[in-house]
Every structure is written in structure tokens, then in C-alpha cells.
Amino acid sequence: MTMTTESTASNPRFWRGMAFAVLALALAVAGITVYLKVPKPLADLPMVDHQGKAARLSDYRGKWLVVYFGYTSCPDACPTGLGEIAKALKDMGPDRSVIQPIFVSLDPKNDTPERLSKYLPYFDSAFIGLRTEEPTLGQVAKQFGVTYVTAESPKFGTLIDHSLYAYLVDPNGVLRDSFMTTFPPDFMRKRLTQHGWKGAS
Amino acid sequence: MTRLMSMLLAGGLLVGSALAALPVAAMDAPKAAGTKAQSAKKIQVEAPWVREAPPGARVLGAYMTLVNGSEQADRLLSVSSPLAGEIEIHRMTVKNGMMDMEAIPFLTVPAKGEVKLQPGGNHLMIYGMKRELKEGDRLPLELKFEHAGTLSIDVPVRKVMGKSSH
Numbered sequence: 001m002t003m004t005t006e007s008t009a010s011n012p013r014f015w016r017g018m019a020f021a022v023l024a025l026a027l028a029v030a031g032i033t034v035y036l037k038v039p040k041p042l043a044d045l046p047m048v049d050h051q052g053k054a055a056r057l058s059d060y061r062g063k064w065l066v067v068y069f070g071y072t073s074c075p076d077a078c079p080t081g082l083g084e085i086a087k088a089l090k091d092m093g094p095d096r097s098v099i100q101p102i103f104v105s106l107d108p109k110n111d112t113p114e115r116l117s118k119y120l121p122y123f124d125s126a127f128i129g130l131r132t133e134e135p136t137l138g139q140v141a142k143q144f145g146v147t148y149v150t151a152e153s154p155k156f157g158t159l160i161d162h163s164l165y166a167y168l169v170d171p172n173g174v175l176r177d178s179f180m181t182t183f184p185p186d187f188m189r190k191r192l193t194q195h196g197w198k199g200a201s
Numbered sequence: 202m203t204r205l206m207s208m209l210l211a212g213g214l215l216v217g218s219a220l221a222a223l224p225v226a227a228m229d230a231p232k233a234a235g236t237k238a239q240s241a242k243k244i245q246v247e248a249p250w251v252r253e254a255p256p257g258a259r260v261l262g263a264y265m266t267l268v269n270g271s272e273q274a275d276r277l278l279s280v281s282s283p284l285a286g287e288i289e290i291h292r293m294t295v296k297n298g299m300m301d302m303e304a305i306p307f308l309t310v311p312a313k314g315e316v317k318l319q320p321g322g323n324h325l326m327i328y329g330m331k332r333e334l335k336e337g338d339r340l341p342l343e344l345k346f347e348h349a350g351t352l353s354i355d356v357p358v359r360k361v362m363g364k365s366s367h
Contacts, residue, residue: 075260075326076293077300079252083363115257122255123362147299155287156328157259163299164321180298182321182364 050116050129065169071107081181088188095199263325286329
């Protein structure tokens with residue numbers, strides 16, 4: 001790269017640009033190093049479920065929640081993550097009756113209740129789909145520590161880069177844990193047990 | 202013939218037939234997965250599969266291992282199918298639990314090396330399907346390489362939960 005140092009350094013626009021770049025970098029670093037502090041009580045924000053009914057996380061109190069954030073037009077990460085959660089639930093047998101799997105859509109524009117109600121039972125019939133518009137979606141995502149970046153492609157429509165975690169919420173609505181959805185078999189059961197889950201008994 | 206000699210001969214025959222069977226098995230595996238028209242020196246496509254799309258999904262992911270037997274690096278330039286509108290090559294990496302996915306103009310297959318397309322990583326994104334594919338169907342794909350030319354493969358559609366069927 002060739003740069004005439006003198007003219008660049010004395011250019012106020014260059015320094016303004018630099019300041020922005022440094023700030024952006026600092027924010028980016030802060031954004032990715034912030035980790036989830038648990039246990040964390042969750043605010044009860046208004047959403048709509050896959051049947052079009054008003055729903056809040058508090059509607060499922062009494063059960064452990066396994067929550068995943070994604071979108072139905074996701075080519076790879078979401079089918080993989082939802083499939084792993086579905087397998088883990090199936091492996092739990094009757095114990096799964098006290099666990100509620102939840103999918104929160106990061107693409108409320110395209111993920112209508114109709115689409116969610118067709119998509120989710122493919123993985124597991126117990127899945128509840130939740131959607132809400134911005135800015136509420138941003139608030140829901142933020143308290144779980146979910147990050148997402150939405151891009152519109154003229155060819156493919158909406159593509160979203162997002163966190164690949166599953167989240168465990170206890171029966172009192174307190175966020176307890178999060179882990180990557182590329183977990184090995186039996187991992188979810190172990191993590192639930194660590195947090196005091198005792199199965200269906 | 203002494204007993205020792207006959208044992209050695211029998212052993213030799215066994216080893217020989219096992220060795221003879223090996224390359225056949227190795228060549229059968231990609232063939233069974235639907236690969237054809239390849240020379241061992243160039244690009245081999247191993248274990249290709251397409252994930253059956255959940256109902257309502259607009260896109261499919263396809264996976265495979267590209268093996269380059271030649272001394273020269275090659276590049277996958279484009280992929281097409283008569284059954285699909287568009288196919289993109291996607292690079293996907295994971296940083297701090299966040300995915301970073303983007304379409305890339307080509308995928309390099311190193312000389313004497315391989316590249317894996319697999320769930321949770323790089324994949325082909327297939328969009329605009331002309332009909333719904335179910336497990337047991339096959340999706341014809343044309344893979345265009347810079348040096349190896351065009352490979353036509355017939356990729357099985359599989360219903361796989363998560364990363365793999367296990």
C-alpha cells in the first residue's frame with residue numbers, strides 16, 4: 001500500500017475515519033468477548049407462537065426450556081442445530097416430557113406462523129416456534145446473549161449470520177446455561193442434570 | 202510340497218486376494234454414491250449427500266469430500282443442477298459461537314489433498330428447487346473445476362438429523 005504520510009496525517013478526515021475505525025473495532029471486540037452471566041432471570045417479552053397465538057416465555061413455567069434462535073431459510077446451521085436438539089430429546093425418552101423445545105425466529109418477515117408450523121414438526125412435534133418484530137426481537141435476543149446480522153441478497157432473500165447456541169431456561173424462567181449446538185450425544189442431559197433437572201420423576 | 206510351503210502359499214493367496222479387493226472397494230465407494238466419469242489422477246467426489254429439506258424451507262445444503270489426486274491444486278468454480286435455480290459455494294466458519302457464512306467465488310482443493318463440505322462448515326447452498334426432494338431421491342449436480350473439468354454426479358437425498366445419522 002502506498003500512502004503519502006504527511007498529507008494523510010494532516011488530513012482531519014483521515015483522523016475522523018481512524019477514530020471511527022478504532023471505535024468500531026473496540027465495539028466489535030467488546031461484542032464478541034461479552035459472555036453470558038448465568039443464572040440470569042429473563043424479562044417476559046410479548047411474542048406470537050407458531051399457531052398465531054400471543055405467547056410469552058412465562059407461558060411455559062414449570063418446564064425446562066431448550067431455546068434455539070434461527071430462521072427457516074437457513075441452509076445449514078439451523079437444520080443441523082435443530083436436528084441435534086431433536087436427537088437429544090428423543091434419547092431422553094419419557095424424561096423429555098418436562099422439557100419444552102423452543103425455536104425463536106430471527107427472521108420475523110419471512111417466518112410466518114404458517115411457515116413455522118410446517119417447518120418445526122419435521123424436527124420434533126414438541127417444538128414451539130416464537131416470533132416477534134423488532135425492536136422486541138432484539139431485546140429477546142440480547143438477554144440470551146444471541147448475536148445476529150441480517151443481510152438481504154437480491155438472489156436468495158434473507159440470510160442471517162447468528163449465534164449457534166442452545167439455551168437452557170429453568171422452570172422458574174431463569175436462564176441457566178448455553179452451549180454450542182454441535183454437542184455430542186447425551187451432552188444436553190448431562191448439562192440439565194448439572195443444573196438440578198431430575199427428569200420426569 | 203511341505204506343510205509349511207502350502208501354508209505360506211495359502212497365506213500368500215489370502216493376502217493377495219485381500220490386496221486385490223482393496224482398490225475395488227475403494228473405487229466402489231464413490232461409485233455407489235453416484236460418482237462417474239473420473240480419472241484417479243484428478244478430482245474424486247466422495248460420499249456426496251443432500252439434506253432433505255424440512256417442509257417450508259427454501260434452501261437445501263449439500264455435502265461431500267473433494268479429493269485431489271493430482272500434483273496440481275484445483276479449484277471448484279461453480280455448481281449447477283437442472284433441478285435447482287442457483288447453487289452457491291458457501292464458506293462457513295464459527296467464531297466465538299457465532300457463524301460467519303458467505304458465498305465464495307471458488308473453493309481450492311489442494312494438490313494431493315482434500316476439502317470437506319460438511320454440516321456446520323463449508324457447504325453448497327441450493328436454492329430455487331423445481332420440485333421437492335425427499336429421502337431416496339437423487340439430485341444431479343454438475344461440478345465445474347478449473348483443471349479437472351466438469352464432473353457429473355448424482356447425489357442421494359438423505360434425511361439426517363443434526364450433523365450425522367448417528
